[in-house]
Structures are given as structure tokens and as C-alpha cells.
Amino acid sequence: NTIQLLFECENKTQDVILGEDAGSENVGLCAVGNGKELYSAEVKIRGQEIVKLLSTRRQMRRVRRSQAHKRLIAEVHKILPISKVIIEVASFDIQKIKNPIIKGKEYRQGEMYGWENIRQYILFRDKYQCQAKKTCKNKNFEVNHIETRMTGGNAPNNLNLLCKEHHQDYTDGKLKKKFVRGESYKHQTFMNTMRWKLFKELKAIYPNISLTYGYITSIVRKANKLPKSHRNDALCIGGNPKVERLDNYLQIKQVRKKKRNLAEATFQKEHIRRKLNAKQIVRKEGL
Ligand SMILES: [Zn+2]
Incomplete structure (x- = not known):
């Protein structure tokens, strides 16, 4: 395929950086190398049916999304020699605040x-x-x-x-409601555990991974006058927004697979349920 040919012609190794905008429903992916955008995609993660076996739907969605992100990143690794992955873990950096x-x-x-x-x-x-x-x-x-x-x-x-x-x-002093300044900054626990969890899981697979924050992406995108989109965010997350862009990008919509037979479906549910239960037990023991 054309992408691989381009790489064979170049007689040097080069960094190919993959940025992922890991939204909960919409994903942007962008790979950049040698001053060019090499891969650009926007993916809509499929809405899933509810699995009643699970204790909470939220927990289930989190697991599925994390798997969907890992699968998408693995797909890009199949077609490009990715040397570094960068993802956003949160919109802000609480430590810096x-x-x-x-x-x-x-x-x-x-x-x-x-x-x-x-x-x-x-x-x-x-x-x-x-x-x-x-x-x-x-x-x-x-x-x-x-x-x-x-x-x-x-x-x-x-x-x-x-x-x-x-x-x-x-x-102008026209607002009836009065605000009182908070006494002190209180530490809160956040938030978007999915993206932090995803980061840790990806790090185990791709050791050369780094993290960034949404506020940085936002500044980079505005500074380069790029309209807000998942693929533009993925480009900015990758940290090289001034590269030569592709004139098209992939739009991927995940389609529901054909119905599996009942035994297989039950196995799947049971398998996922066991995995989740195992995690819950580990968490309890850790406390
Ligand atoms: Zn208002």
C-alpha cells in the first residue's frame, strides 16, 4: 500500500507520532511523520445494548470504551511504524492548579x-x-x-x-445573586477515570507513550486557527500542528456485528462479568 511505499523510499528512520483524541463517543486519530500527516480518522464508537448481568451500566461502558480505544490504536500500528503515542488524560492538570x-x-x-x-x-x-x-x-x-x-x-x-x-x-452590580468566595481550595477526586485507566493500559502495550491535557490542545488548536474537530484535536495532541495535512480523512462508524448464537453471546457476557467482578474484588482488597 502507498503508505508503506513512502516509508521504504526514505532511507532513514523517522518518528511517527500518533495522537488520539479519546472522547467517550467520538474519537479522533492522527499520525504524523516526516513533516506530513499520514493518517487521519474520526470514529464514532457504537452505542451498545445494555447488558443486564452487569452491576452498573456505567462501569460496562467504561470497559467497552477502553477496549474500543485500544483496538483503534492497534489498527493504526498495523499500517504505520508508530514510534510514539500521545493521548489526553484530562481537560486540566489539577497538580498545576x-x-x-x-x-x-x-x-x-x-x-x-x-x-x-x-x-x-x-x-x-x-x-x-x-x-x-x-x-x-x-x-x-x-x-x-x-x-x-x-x-x-x-x-x-x-x-x-x-x-x-x-x-x-x-x-455592573446588577446581578441579584451574591457569590461568596470559597474559604479554601478543597481537593476533589476526579473524574475521567476512563482516560487515566486507558493511559495506564496503553503504557503497558506501548512504553513510548506520553500524556497531555485538553487545555494545551485547546491553546495549540486556537493558535493554529484550526476549527474544532476530533481529527484536528488529535493533530494538536500529537504536538505537530504545522505539518502538511492530508486532503481527506477516514470516517469510521462502528457497525453492530451480526447476532452471535446464543451460547457465544452468553459466554461473552459471562466472561466480561467475571472480569469486572475480579476487578471489584481487587479494589476492595486494596483498600
Ligand atoms: Zn447565565
Whole structure:
């Protein structure tokens, strides 16, 4: 196939980096090498039927998604000599919010990155909901300083999420609702365990894997004026957004397999159930 030919012509080894935007339903994949985009795909992970045997549906979905991601990444490895995989583990880096120490390379861009990290955290913490009214449906979010930036600073306990209109009202003193600055920053447990779990599982298979965060992807995408899409995010996750792009990309929709015979289907369910139970037991013993 053409991709392999291109590689045989080159008499040097080169890094081929695969970025994956591991969304829960939509996946973007992008492989880049030698200054060119070599593979670009958007995948819709199939909606699954409910397996009643399982204790929780959520748990089941998590396992299935993690498997779907691993399968997709393995597929790309079959056609390209991938030397590095990069995935996003979360939209923000909680460690950087707790200990905002800026050093080295990040110093110059520190403020912009730091703020986008905090913004992504506030979006998550306030659940993508304007805090002025529970009924507010606006999605044009802005981060509001409860006390002014000058007196209150940029700590998360002085910030909350408002829509553009309610933010303006708050700034003008017209908002009826009053916000009180949080007493201290409280550590919370997060969140997106699927992506962290996926990262650990992938690391066992592909040791040369690294992680990134959604806030970085977002800055890189905007800086390169790329419209938001899963394949563009995958490109930015890979860290080389200025490469020569492919003029087309794969759109993959997972189709439900034909009905297996009953025995096989039951075996599958039983197999997955046992795996999950085993995990639960391990977790309990670990506590
Ligand atoms: Zn609002």
C-alpha cells in the first residue's frame, strides 16, 4: 500500500507520532511523520445494548470504551511504524492548579497556559452551567472573578462560571445573586477515570507513550486557527500542528456485528462479568 511505499523510499528512520483524541463517543486519530500527516480518522464508537448481568451500566461502558480505544490504536500500528503515542488524560492538570510553579520552557507561555488550565477546571467544577441561575441555559461561558482580580486573584475559590450576559450583569452590580468566595481550595477526586485507566493500559502495550491535557490542545488548536474537530484535536495532541495535512480523512462508524448464537453471546457476557467482578474484588482488597 502507498503508505508503506513512502516509508521504504526514505532511507532513514523517522518518528511517527500518533495522537488520539479519546472522547467517550467520538474519537479522533492522527499520525504524523516526516513533516506530513499520514493518517487521519474520526470514529464514532457504537452505542451498545445494555447488558443486564452487569452491576452498573456505567462501569460496562467504561470497559467497552477502553477496549474500543485500544483496538483503534492497534489498527493504526498495523499500517504505520508508530514510534510514539500521545493521548489526553484530562481537560486540566489539577497538580498545576494546586502548585502553580512555572519553570523553564513554560515560563514565557506560563500565564496563557496557566489561565486556560484554570478555565478548563472551572468549566468542569461548575459542570458547564452558568452559576447565576440554575435555569440559565446559555453556553457562552466566561470565568468570573467573585472578588476583583486585583483583590481576589486567580485562585479557583475566587472564580466561578457565568454566561457572558450574567457575567456582564455581575460586573455592573446588577446581578441579584451574591457569590461568596470559597474559604479554601478543597481537593476533589476526579473524574475521567476512563482516560487515566486507558493511559495506564496503553503504557503497558506501548512504553513510548506520553500524556497531555485538553487545555494545551485547546491553546495549540486556537493558535493554529484550526476549527474544532476530533481529527484536528488529535493533530494538536500529537504536538505537530504545522505539518502538511492530508486532503481527506477516514470516517469510521462502528457497525453492530451480526447476532452471535446464543451460547457465544452468553459466554461473552459471562466472561466480561467475571472480569469486572475480579476487578471489584481487587479494589476492595486494596483498600
Ligand atoms: Zn447565565
